Structure formats: structure tokens, C-alpha cells
Amino acid sequence: MYRVKVYVTLRESVLDPQGNAVKNALHSMNFNEVEDVRIGKYMELAIGKTDRNVEEIVDEMCKKLLANPVIEDYRYEIEEVAVK
Template identity: 75%
Template sequence: MYKVKVFVTLRESVLDPQGTVVKNSLHSMNYSEVSDVRIGKYMELTIKKSERPVEEAVKEMCERLLANVVIEDYRFEIEEAVAQ
């Protein structure tokens, strides 16, 4: 079993209106020290061992479904978990 953590973020050049709203909310709550907020997605996948390498499978899942590679970047971390 593997635990895979996937982070999907908007590319630097893409505007993040949701992040701007959160930043403005934080300012109105007196957290004026916050100068930028970017919002992304975080996914935890539990994956059973199979013939094909997990890195390859996860990369393909990201490209095909989990991230929109035109406007988003992704990265992932794979941890081997002890089966319970």
C-alpha cells in the first residue's frame, strides 16, 4: 500500500481570484501582514501495489484527471504504508 499526497496549484502566471478573496478577508480581520494567498488542492490517495510503478501511475492520473496542466502545476509525495 502506498499513501500518495498530491498538491495541485495554479501556475504563477494564472490569476487566483479565490486567493484574493481570502487575502482581503484576512486583511479585514486585521491580519494585514498577509501579503499574498494562493489556493490549491491537496489530495491523499491510497494505492494498492500493482505491477506498474506507482510513480508512473500517479503521474498519469495527475495529467489525465487530477490537474489541468494548462493552468495548474502538480507535485506529489509517495509514502510506503504498512497494510493494516
């Protein structure tokens, strides 16, 4: 089976109000070296045996549901793990 980690963040061109609020909070704590904060989502998927190409499936799921391509970017890591 596969363990898949999916990361979804707002696209660079889209203002992230949450990220900005957190950045300002960090600045007020004197972490002035912080230049940017982007808040996103992290998902873990366990995918069982399949005849299809796993990367293809994950990409399709991201496009159709897990991310909204109008405002979000996504990336993923796929790891094959042995079934116990």
C-alpha cells in the same frame, strides 16, 4: 500499499480570484503580513500493490485527470505503508 497526497494549485501565472478574496479578508482582519494566498485542492489516494512504478502512475494520473496543466500545477508525496 501506498498513501499518496496530491496538491493541485493554480499556476503562478494564473490569477486566483478566490485566493485574492481570501487575502483581502485576511488584510481586513489586520493580518497585514499576508502577501499572497493561493487556493488549491488536496487529494489523498490509496494505491494498492502494483508492478508499475508508483511515481510514474501518480504523475500520469495528475497530468491526465487530477490537474489541468493549462492552468494548474501539481505536486505529490508518496508514502509506502505496511498493510495491516
